[in-house]
Structures are given as C-alpha cells and as structure tokens.
Amino acid sequence: MEESDPALVDRVLNGDRDAFRMLAERHSRSVFQLGYRMTGHQEDAEDIVQETFLRAFRNLKRYESRSSFSTWLYRIAANYSLDLMRSRRRFVDCGRRDDEPGWLANVASSEPSAHQLAYSEQIRDNIEKAMNELTTVERTAFVLRHYQNFSIEQIGAALGVGENAAKHSIFRAVRKLRRALEPLVTAV
C-alpha cells in the first residue's frame, strides 16, 4: 500500500531523504500544472517546481498533518508564483502597447469546428492571452479556486487578503475571462 504523505513527512523530519524523493515524485506534475497555469510559461513552471520543493524541504516542520500535504505544497507554489509574476509583470508592463491589434480578431474569424476548438493550439493560445490580461492577484485567485479547489478562506490566506477581497478577485477574473473568451464560447 502506498505510504501516506504525512507518514513520509514524518520520515523526512527524522532525516530520511529518500522519503522526500517520494513526495517530490508524487507531487511534481501537479505543482508543474499549477505553476504553468499561474505563469503561462513552461520554464517558469519548472522553476516553480524546484523552488516549491526546496521551500517545502526547508519548512517541513511547519507542515501540520491536519491539512492536506498537497494543499500546503500548492500554497507554497502559489506564493512563489505570485512573487515571480510580480517581478515579471514589471517588465511586461513596460513593453506592452495599447494600440496592438486584439488577438480575439483572429479567433473570431477562424470558425473552427467544436472538436478542433477543444483541442487546438489556438484555443490554448487564446486562453493564455486571456489569462495574461488578469492582474496577478486575479489570476492567482482564479487558478487556486477553479483548478486547485481551494476554499475562499485558503485563497485569502495565500494572497494575504480577507475573504471578501479574495472572492471579488475571483469574480473580476471570471468577468474578464468571460468577456475575453466570448467569441470562443459562442462558437462552442
């Protein structure tokens, strides 16, 4: 039977490094997914995976087995992603031009089939562009809520804001995404 996460954590705290290998191997794909959805970049996601596990190793004694290990790990990943995005956004904002043609124009005129839409690279590109339009906080709140199933309270704690603010960040994100993806949604 597969050893539970808390049991492995206990072994790591007693100096068993191989137990940490098992934890890292068990959770690295899901942390990569989270990192990718938070940043939209594969290289950043790989960086997030490494940094998340390094931070987890250093702070393992703070983990409480009452909560799920993966949730604790995702919080570390989300916090690091936030830092990363905040530092990246400074550069992005400097280089962005408001008069660039909208990417939605291409989507709206392409008229692909529903099946193609679901799997095409173009869909991915458009979603990523829509996600990039969100603020760092909106994106984090949305990803944690809709992909990681965090509670509003957990999202507030991860962002360092109250529950109301966390909730409104998600609403704003949904509203913006809906507006941005409307042509695709209508086509589906």
Added chain:
Amino acid sequence: MKFDSASAGSHLTQDQIAEYLDGEAAPELAAHVAACPECGEECDGVRRTLQLLRNWDAPELAPGYESAVWQKLAASLPPPKKSFRFRRPTALWTAAAALAATTVVAISLQFAGSRVQQSPADTAQASDASQRILSVAVTDHIERTIAVLSPLVNAEPAHSAQVPDISVEQNTVEDLLAENRLYRQTAMQDKERSTAALLDEIGQVLVELEHSPAKLSGSQARDLQERLSDSSLLSKMKGFVLSNPSPGEPGATFIKL
C-alpha cells in the same frame, strides 16, 4: 447566501451566480434563474467559459519527468542537518543526555568533596579536569540549543499564514531545560561565573519557550526574536562554542546548523 425574494425582480449578484454554478443555491435562486432570461444567459455564459477553461492543461510532460525533477532537486537540497536529530528526540537520546549531565555534576561534586584531602597540586589538576568536562558538556548542550533557537530567529512571523509552530521544538526544549539547570548548578559550584551567567540567560529563554503556546502569534514570535537579538544571546552562545571547541572538532561546527 439566501436569495431575497423581495428583490426577486432584480438580477443575481456575482456571489449568487457563483453559488448557483457551484450547485449550492437556494431553491428560490434556482427558480429565479429559470424564470429570468438575463440571469439564465449570464449563468450559462459563465458556465461555458469555465468549461472551456477546464480544458486548459499545461503542455504534456515527458515520461520520467518526476525522476528528472528529483535529480535536479537532490543536487540543490541542503545536506542532512545535524538538527534533524533533535526534532524527534528518542527516549534513548533523552536518557543519554540526562546521564551525561548527571555524570558531569557527579564528577564535579566528587572533585569538590575530595579537595580537603588533596595536595594543592592535586586540587588544581582536579579542578582543571572538572572544568574541561564541564566545558565539553556545556559546549554540546549550547550547540543543540542553538539548533533549536536559530530557526525561530530566522522565521518570518509577519504573515499570518506562516505562524511559527514550535510544538516540535518544545519537545526538545523540555530536555534542554533539564540539562541546562544541571550544568548551571555545576558551573556555579565550580565558580565558572561567566558560564553560569550564560546558562542562566539561556534558561530564561528556554522557560519562556516551554510555556509558550505551540503556535506563536506574530507578536509573540516578534517579541521572542527581539529578545534574542537585544540580548545578543545567540552571539554569546556561538562565541562560547568557538572558544570551547569540542575535542576533535575545529570549533566552528555550529555554523552548519
């Protein structure tokens, strides 16, 4: 959130739409969505947007990705720390530490008791031996105390989500405190005033830690950190270890902790 039937003529709020889509809406709210074309369209639009977004996955990862992550990670992880030994103190370790402390006290008292029958030269030799034993034992004790205090000093309590949990350290603190009392008593007996004073200071912090809640609040953690930095206690402890290296060790081993 209960749907206010009095405001049934108005449209749903974002909160209510989220509730409805989560399947947690009150029956009145669901009835409103069914009856109101605008709210129905809004909920449908949000639902379809979220469905579309659910298909958004990260690029496919190659088989063996997990092993590659570990290979890279293993190279970056710090070497196994000496402090791991103290996170889950075993009964054997606790017994050994207590035995060591008791032995130091016993030997010291034996030397003190036999002084009247010894020549001045013998007395000086015995006193040196007693001091050396005490110094080695106290150095080890202080090294272990540094290993417990350092992470607390370096913790970041400002963020409410990162409240330091010191329950593990508290298990160790109990043992350290018992040893500390014995060593302090011995140091006073041997007239090692500076060592006794240092152990006295350490004892005060250990007592505080022992009686703190397992989870320190931000202000409690900050108080402790300020106290440690104001009294330069950690620096004094490191200074003691440096000037009294354990036999066979270069003296600066605590820096790795």
